[in-house]
Amino acid sequence: MKESISLAKHQQISKNFKIDYNNIRELFYEKVKVRSDEIFLICPGENVVELTYMELKPLIKNTYGIFRRLELKNKDRISLVFHNSPEFLILYFSALCFGLTVVPINPGIAPKEMRYIINDSKSKVIFYSNTLESKIKNIKNLDNVKLKKIISINDQEFSLKNEESFEENEISIHDTGVIIYTSGTTGNPKGVILSHLNLLSDSKSISEWFHFDTKTRTLCILPLYHNNGQVTTLLAPLYQGGSTVIVQGKVSLLSFWDLVNRYDVTWTSVMASILSMLLSIPNERKDQTLKAILCGGQILTRTVQKQFEEKFKIPIFEGYGLTETTSFSCINCFPTEKRRIGSVGKVLPTNEMSILDKNSKDVGENNVGEICIRGYNVTTGYLGLKEKNENSFRDGWFHSGDFGWKDSDGFFYFQGREDFLIIKGGENIYPAELENVLYQHPDIVECAVIGIPDKLLGEDICAFVKCKEESKVSEIELKEFCKNNIGSFKLPQKIVIINLLNDLDDIPKGPTKKILYRELKKYYMENLSDN
Amino acid sequence: MPINTRDLDVKLEKTLKKVFKIEKINLESSMEDISEWNSFAHIQLIISLQEDFKIKIPFNDAMIMTSIPIIKKKIMNYLQ
Numbered sequence: 001m002k003e004s005i006s007l008a009k010h011q012q013i014s015k016n017f018k019i020d021y022n023n024i025r026e027l028f029y030e031k032v033k034v035r036s037d038e039i040f041l042i043c044p045g046e047n048v049v050e051l052t053y054m055e056l057k058p059l060i061k062n063t064y065g066i067f068r069r070l071e072l073k074n075k076d077r078i079s080l081v082f083h084n085s086p087e088f089l090i091l092y093f094s095a096l097c098f099g100l101t102v103v104p105i106n107p108g109i110a111p112k113e114m115r116y117i118i119n120d121s122k123s124k125v126i127f128y129s130n131t132l133e134s135k136i137k138n139i140k141n142l143d144n145v146k147l148k149k150i151i152s153i154n155d156q157e158f159s160l161k162n163e164e165s166f167e168e169n170e171i172s173i174h175d176t177g178v179i180i181y182t183s184g185t186t187g188n189p190k191g192v193i194l195s196h197l198n199l200l201s202d203s204k205s206i207s208e209w210f211h212f213d214t215k216t217r218t219l220c221i222l223p224l225y226h227n228n229g230q231v232t233t234l235l236a237p238l239y240q241g242g243s244t245v246i247v248q249g250k251v252s253l254l255s256f257w258d259l260v261n262r263y264d265v266t267w268t269s270v271m272a273s274i275l276s277m278l279l280s281i282p283n284e285r286k287d288q289t290l291k292a293i294l295c296g297g298q299i300l301t302r303t304v305q306k307q308f309e310e311k312f313k314i315p316i317f318e319g320y321g322l323t324e325t326t327s328f329s330c331i332n333c334f335p336t337e338k339r340r341i342g343s344v345g346k347v348l349p350t351n352e353m354s355i356l357d358k359n360s361k362d363v364g365e366n367n368v369g370e371i372c373i374r375g376y377n378v379t380t381g382y383l384g385l386k387e388k389n390e391n392s393f394r395d396g397w398f399h400s401g402d403f404g405w406k407d408s409d410g411f412f413y414f415q416g417r418e419d420f421l422i423i424k425g426g427e428n429i430y431p432a433e434l435e436n437v438l439y440q441h442p443d444i445v446e447c448a449v450i451g452i453p454d455k456l457l458g459e460d461i462c463a464f465v466k467c468k469e470e471s472k473v474s475e476i477e478l479k480e481f482c483k484n485n486i487g488s489f490k491l492p493q494k495i496v497i498i499n500l501l502n503d504l505d506d507i508p509k510g511p512t513k514k515i516l517y518r519e520l521k522k523y524y525m526e527n528l529s530d531n
Numbered sequence: 532m533p534i535n536t537r538d539l540d541v542k543l544e545k546t547l548k549k550v551f552k553i554e555k556i557n558l559e560s561s562m563e564d565i566s567e568w569n570s571f572a573h574i575q576l577i578i579s580l581q582e583d584f585k586i587k588i589p590f591n592d593a594m595i596m597t598s599i600p601i602i603k604k605k606i607m608n609y610l611q
Binding site for chain 2: 107135249254255259262281425
């Protein structure tokens with residue numbers, strides 16, 4: 001790190017960890033110099049797009065011209081609504097190199113949710129894929145979207161023709177690179193601010209942990225609007241001058257082994273649910289290149305890990321991290337024989353981790369407490385959420401809200417969360433998000449949302465609703481109502497109308513009228529579960 | 532064996548309803564419009580299309596079959 005640094009307390013570490021660049025642009029330009037004619041990005045599809053390091057650079061410079069025509073300035077924010085695609089990649093790197101902040105938005109969320117993120121992030125321009133026209137049309141019609149411009153990638157302004165040259169903006173290592181929105185306890189998503197320092201430090205750590213080099217080729221099957229895809233399978237190989245194959249995960253699972261084989265993929269990063277899905281389809285492994293798979297974001301069961309490793313002969317390295325730690329903060333040890341199965345591994349060189357009690361005191365080895373992290377990869381905070389920031393970043397640590405323990409050899413173990421976050425196929429969903437939607441239905445008096453076990457997704461969603469006595473609303477009608485108001489991946493698998501149950505009169509509540517989610521889950525498991 | 536557009540629509544609609552477990556479907560829809568079209572449903576859809584139409588879908592095509600019009604176009608091509 002060339003620039004002198006002033007870090008927040010929860011970003012300071014006592015060990016030495018050197019970052020070689022001041023920003024993503026420096027990293028990319030350096031790789032253009034040394035890896036110019038080597039492939040950096042491959043986007044398979046009907047027309048395969050392959051870009052060398054050198055070929056990407058003029059596309060980035062051209063996009064600067066678009067930004068200038070849109071009167072975007074250094075540190076302005078733009079929203080990108082894309083599935084994994086060449087267009088996303090060009091805009092992403094162009095924005096980071098120009099000095100803009102990227103706010104990637106999941107195209108699967110409802111227009112209302114998009115509107116919230118666009119407004120909260122104060123994005124000046126929203127770029128979107130022309131395949132999402134129908135969804136964006138709904139955003140354009142929403143009253144209070146304070147946007148400067150909404151640009152389809154088909155617009156003339158986005159043509160990548162004439163390279164323009166002008167002075168580059170200054171970018172500090174502390175400047176915000178991306179703001180990633182993650183599920184919030186109150187129902188509204190919260191923007192996690194990630195600086196160039198965060199992105200560089202985590203991608204360097206991961207790439208060195210697994211000995212990435214110029215021959216490393218990752219398969220990016222996780223969405224680039226989340227941190228794992230961006231850092232683990234895009235920026236980490238970039239840090240070492242490797243390459244990456246970018247696909248849209250939702251439609252690529254059936255092609256997984258063909259893609260690995262066709263493009264000589266050496267590494268990938270997935271959610272546990274992807275491993276379950278790959279086990280459930282008859283396709284066989286054909287390649288001889290894939291060295292290992294990194295897995296995080298969801299609990300990986302021993303059974304799935306064992307079955308997958310036995311069937312496909314590929315080691316899985318489980319890790320732990322959050323959007324707030326850019327990506328991973330600990331990963332199981334590499335190479336394979338150093339792993340400790342069941343553990344999420346040891347601390348990365350860029351951060352420190354500790355298990356603390358409520359008073360931020362270390363609980364010692366083998367005792368359960370809150371997983372707390374500090375380091376260069378830890379966010380400075382949530383966008384505009386003072387109270388949440390004071391609560392989460394205190395006593396020199398980021399308090400994750402996750403619980404676990406550490407053994408005497410320094411391996412960490414994840415146990416669970418204190419709150420009721422549902423992790424469905426790797427997507428975080430707080431009950432309040434769906435409850436807020438259900439409460440908008442005129443027939444619903446009360447509701448509570450819980451996570452229920454699902455063999456493939458890890459968890460799915462079940463909503464319990466209490467309706468007005470005279471109500472005749474059905475589960476199908478309620479599901480239809482939700483469809484119009486929330487992202488498709490947040491839709492409940494089941495909606496249980498309590499009025500129709502013989503053995504449950506009300507949503508269970510404690511003395512302070514707080515909903516007893518654990519009781520409700522127990523009821524579900526004993527009475528309604530198919531398992 | 533070539534198939535006419537009308538027969539294709541009828542047969543495809545049946546497959547789509549079976550896979551997505553829905554009763555109504557607009558044959559102009561895409562993955563963005565059908566909430567039941569998730570990653571697992573996509574796997575089931577490609578497998579069902581191969582079985583129902585007795586075709587082999589290459590992996591590159593499986594990744595771009597993200598709307599019903601594209602699926603129709605591709606099936607027409609395979610059956611020609």
